[in-house]
Amino acid sequence: MFITVFPDTRIITGTGGVKVKAATTWVAVADGAPAEVRLYDRLFLDAQPDTGGKEFLASLNPNSLKVIQAVVEPSLAIAKPDDKFQFERHGYFVADRVDHVQGTRPVFNLAVGLKDSWWK
Numbered sequence: 001m002f003i004t005v006f007p008d009t010r011i012i013t014g015t016g017g018v019k020v021k022a023a024t025t026w027v028a029v030a031d032g033a034p035a036e037v038r039l040y041d042r043l044f045l046d047a048q049p050d051t052g053g054k055e056f057l058a059s060l061n062p063n064s065l066k067v068i069q070a071v072v073e074p075s076l077a078i079a080k081p082d083d084k085f086q087f088e089r090h091g092y093f094v095a096d097r098v099d100h101v102q103g104t105r106p107v108f109n110l111a112v113g114l115k116d117s118w119w120k
Contacts, residue, residue, distance in 0.1 A: 025088055032071035035106035037093070039066040077106045090114065 041064050049059035076085065076095075080102060083095045091113040099107040 027071050027073055029071050031074065033074045033077035033106060035070050035072045035076065035108060036099075037068050037070045037072075037087075038096075038107070038109045039068065040064060040110050041066070072106065072108075076108070078103050079106065084111070 042061055043064050044056070044059045045061050046054075046059045049056040072087075079085070079095045079100070081095050081097045081100045084092060085094075085108070086092050087108075090110075092111045093108040094111050096107040096109050099105070101107075
């Protein structure tokens, strides 16, 4: 991704005659809250894991879950379990019903990604 910074602007539609396709919002580490983010991918490597005489377990995706440490807006740290959010340019996330602890341990699960090329 190529990003150009226009430091003294507040308009996301463009500056100095430059039209932008998107704006990226950053959260400063000093201002943000640490959080665990769980990124789920498809469970199987094949669209039809049980066809062609294959054992479906052989088609399990070893990378179907990635757990990362992130910095989120401070307001997300006090979200309630099962609250839903869109994380810009990534997808829709939900605060985990069990592991998310309001104010002390924010945990978010990817519910729906914004782009998926699985069927293409």
